[in-house]
Amino acid sequence: MSLNVAQIREQFPILQRQVNGKPLVYLDNAATTQKPQAVIDALTDYYTQCNANVHRGAHYLSDEATRRYEAARKTVADYIHANRQEEVIWTSGTTEGINLVANGVAQRLKPGEEVLVTEMEHHANLVTWQQACKRSGATLKVVPINEDGSLNTEQFHALLSENTAFVSMPHISNALGTINPIKELTAAAKAKDALVMIDGAQGVAHGAIDVQDIGCDFYAFSGHKLFGPTGIGVLWGCYEVLKDWPIWLVGGEMIATVSYQDATWGELPNRLEAGTPNIAGAIGLAAAINWLQQFNKADILAHETALLARATQLAEQTDGLTIVGHADNKIGVLSFILEGAHPADIGFLLDKQGIAIRTGDHCAQPLMKRLKVPGTARASFTIYNTLDEVDKLFEGINKARLMLA
Structure with missing residues (x-):
């Protein structure tokens, strides 16, 4: 990967904060992405100038x-x-x-x-x-x-x-x-x-x-x-x-x-x-x-692909976890269900560890009915996420799994 993810993360003020006393791990990018300082500055400049x-x-x-x-x-x-x-x-x-x-x-x-x-x-x-x-x-x-x-x-x-x-x-x-x-x-x-x-x-x-x-x-x-x-x-x-x-x-x-x-x-x-x-x-x-546009799109894709590959590997090694959606051609989205756990409970317990994901039907109720699930937990990755954050996600999932067992 030729992206300098550490430098990219420094451009996102919100990624420097803590949630529930833990460094924020933001993995809800399919819902909305965080904003770089360049965007924040553009808004401020318009309103002030x-x-x-x-x-x-x-x-x-x-x-x-x-x-x-x-x-x-x-x-x-x-x-x-x-x-x-x-x-x-x-x-x-x-x-x-x-x-x-x-x-x-x-x-x-x-x-x-x-x-x-x-x-x-x-x-x-x-x-x-x-x-x-x-x-x-x-x-x-x-x-x-x-x-x-x-x-x-x-x-x-x-x-x-x-x-x-x-x-x-x-x-x-x-x-x-x-x-x-x-x-x-x-x-x-x-x-x-x-x-x-x-x-x-x-x-x-x-x-x-x-x-x-x-x-x-x-x-x-x-x-x-x-x-x-x-x-x-x-x-x-x-x-x-x-x-x-x-x-x-x-x-x-x-x-x-x-x-x-x-x-x-x-x-x-x-x-x-x-x-x-x-x-x-x-x-x-x-x-x-x-x-x-300062970044090469191929580099971004390679980075997101690596994140998804690590997440998929760890998911397949996690007892009781089932990935929902195995299409060969997909972006960095990992939807999953955990045996014996409601997606909302997974999201709640991950949030306590500073990890932000999305849970529920994702505004796709007919799709969830077709899949015969009440909803899923969904982690979604982008340019500023790291392999370490993927590892933290699964550390959090395993803690949640033990608590919900």
Whole structure:
């Protein structure tokens, strides 16, 4: 590994603190990542140097805020290889991005048409389409997973039909860490003239994203899973699809003309961005991307792979522990159950040792029912985690196992 993880950790103030009298071991990165000082500084600098509303003010601070805000949009567009920066729509996060698209799809779907999702969906990418189908009379179809937690791609192809109007699927499962072959599946869906959306909440932090190469119509993600602030997200949409997309919210900024009787809408991206935006969040997200790009993505992947390999090895050596999700192609997520222990109890006892993981159904209740488990304990790794922290995790698990026996 060529990453200097010790130096990276020094850039994250929160990693220096203690929890319950123990050094913090933060392994809940699939829920949210911690923030480097560069991001914290960018937020502070905005609020102390140029806090003003964008696009509207006839004064210096507003002009400067607007420049930083739109520069952030270009940073995101370049990072995901968008054709043009107008394709980047600011949202509050992945959930709003999916809802924005689903709201438009629901207005266009017809009875007899079908929407495809998968068994591994986060609720944000399931309930949205469930409700869109209910409003429109379309049919929701669900692609099953295999026993190892990978997507059953044969069934995906079998379920595609001339009636498939829309496909929405996760780049990476938040509950299992499974990486889906989204480029291949997108191509198959496009061959049926279906629109395709990728839930990139987990995918965006684990490798390069090239929306042109994927070939999808929409890709949504949240800033807080990419070392950026909470409350900011991105919906990327192909310009030709997005330019006429049904409006989502109405109000200021997105208007072209308005009278007491009617209104017309502005051009992208304004027409889909009503109201005062999260200016600081956008600037903070750009700072996170700029910070991350100093590292080689292959080095990051190698590091995360090594962490997962160590965790998997130790898990297989732990009596009574069962890994949930064995897909060959996965990121640094280890979901597991411990015989005789509820996931919540495991999380509680690990927290007492300063170890932060996630427990529960991970906003994927249907997936947990499919797996026949009440939920899992989930450790998720990123660039600033260490092999020593993986060892501490399993020391903690073994202590918890003895206490719960």
